[in-house]
Amino acid sequence: MxxxxxxxxxxxxxxxxxxxxxxxxxxxxxxxxxxxxxxxxxxxxxxxxxxxxxxxxxxxxxxxxxxxxxxxxxxxxxxxxxxxxxxxxxxxxxxxxxxxxxxxxxxxxxxxxxxxxxxxxxxxxxxxxxxxxxxxxxxxxxxxxxxxxxxxxxxxxxFASSPATGPRRAATPPLILSVGLLARRKGHDILMRALAQITDLDWQAVIVGRAHEPETARSLHDLRGALGLSARLRLTGEISQTRLDALYGEASLFALATRYEGYGMVFDEAMGHALPIVSTRAGATPDTVPQAAGLLVPPDDVDAFANALRRLLDDRHLRKACSQAARDAATSLGxxxxxxxxxxxxxxxxxxxxxxxxx
The missing domain is CATH 3.40.50.2000 (Glycogen Phosphorylase B;)
Structure with a gap:
């Protein structure tokens, strides 16, 4: 033996x-x-x-x-x-x-x-x-x-599971999902400010992540109120994988305004659920998210992030193409x-x- x-x-x-x-x-x-x-x-x-x-x-x-x-x-x-x-x-x-x-x-x-x-x-x-x-x-x-x-x-x-197959059950209005610790590095403040620029569009948003930095968590809750987003944006804190999977299934796109990523496993999860991605060209993100699977903008650029969100929400054909590219990318993950x-x-x-x- x-x-x-x-x-x-x-x-x-x-x-x-x-x-x-x-x-x-x-x-x-x-x-x-x-x-x-x-x-x-x-x-x-x-x-x-x-x-x-x-x-x-x-x-x-x-x-x-x-x-x-x-x-x-x-x-x-x-x-x-x-x-x-x-x-x-x-x-x-x-x-x-x-x-x-x-x-x-x-x-x-x-x-x-x-x-x-x-x-x-x-x-x-x-x-x-x-x-x-x-x-x-x-x-x-x-x-x-x-x-x-x-x-x-x-x-x-x-990649922990097989890419999602079959028709999606997207929520109405379109759900913008973000997953990441409530930490400055994750750029949730940039996402919030970008969302405040597209309130003329029909959407809802959810940020999932535990309060890794209590001061950042408090400032994000304050910022949500100051920007008038309380009725359209939820901060759930840490949730179970079952609830998170349900949100992935309901989402129309994934958005993370990260200031730096060493890899970014959430991008794999999002692509596995065939979600178009809006993120930044920070750290390893461009190596992780294929160009065709979403729109990447410079970090800390609120206007560029808002414009990327607007493009994907407005353009159904672009959203569908990015969704298919994300699904294809997920099939190649080891x-x-x-x-x-x-x-x-x-x-x-x-x-x-x-x-x-x-x-």
Missing amino acids: TTPRAMAFAVPGDIETVTGGYLYDRRLADALVASGIDVHQLTLGDSFPHPTARDMANALAQLDRLPANCPALVDGLAFGALDTGRLSQVRAPLVALVHHPLALEPGLETAQVREMAAREMANLALARHIVVTSPHIARLLETEYGVARDRISVAKPG GWSHTAEVVSAALFGPIWANVDVPK
Whole structure:
């Protein structure tokens, strides 16, 4: 009987959280287990990437307890924020899972950006290998963080379900759906201001996402009222996957005015439901959303975003063409088993030639 390969997977916070990064981690863990790997989950504190002293000490203590032959996959939300000196003393081979560099989160002070970037660069230098979720992040780490390309593996998110088929049951009036954390990076304020420019059209809108940044959540609720959108725009908070799937089925288009995306799993979900997409040319979005599947505009451009929404709402033929292109794109998305294969190779493949890891 073959002994299963064993690894540790360190994730800050609750892996059951319904956001893109956590969905990636959870579905990856499930796929790794399905492939025969023994995954030991390490639950780190939820204060990362700005850890309290207690969460920092606890995270490093858990990593310290791992044996030298157990590779550890560490989510980048924690990996880039850990104390570099202490991280260098961890015996277990470390593999970083980078969704996007921490210093790219909008709203940080200049000094904070420099500090976070320097720490993450130093920590990445300690990793035996680095897994990223998109070619965009691979290019970014290579050009701006000095990471050699042969130290990076791209493990794109898998697509969890078959693309939707059959006729849609779109709501009336047309539903504009947005899904993303209530965080400044997601650009919901830009979406709201854009919606305020097209109130002459018939539509309703829903923003789904938990209050990741309480101050941002409060300001969005205030902005909705100030713009006179309370009767047409709902902010649902975090909802179940069943309710979210129902909204995807009722929507006429998907809109996310993101300021930055390392990949953007919600775009795959939207395309899987054959939704035309309005978003921005920020980060990995152009690599994720095919040109024919929607309209991409510059980030932070309210007028351009409003015009894109207007075009898709006004032009039924354009909306239908984008819907078909989105559906076609979804059929080419790979499964999570392939994602797991890439990560497994990073954990147990040829890069470990001089390390005694369990086979």
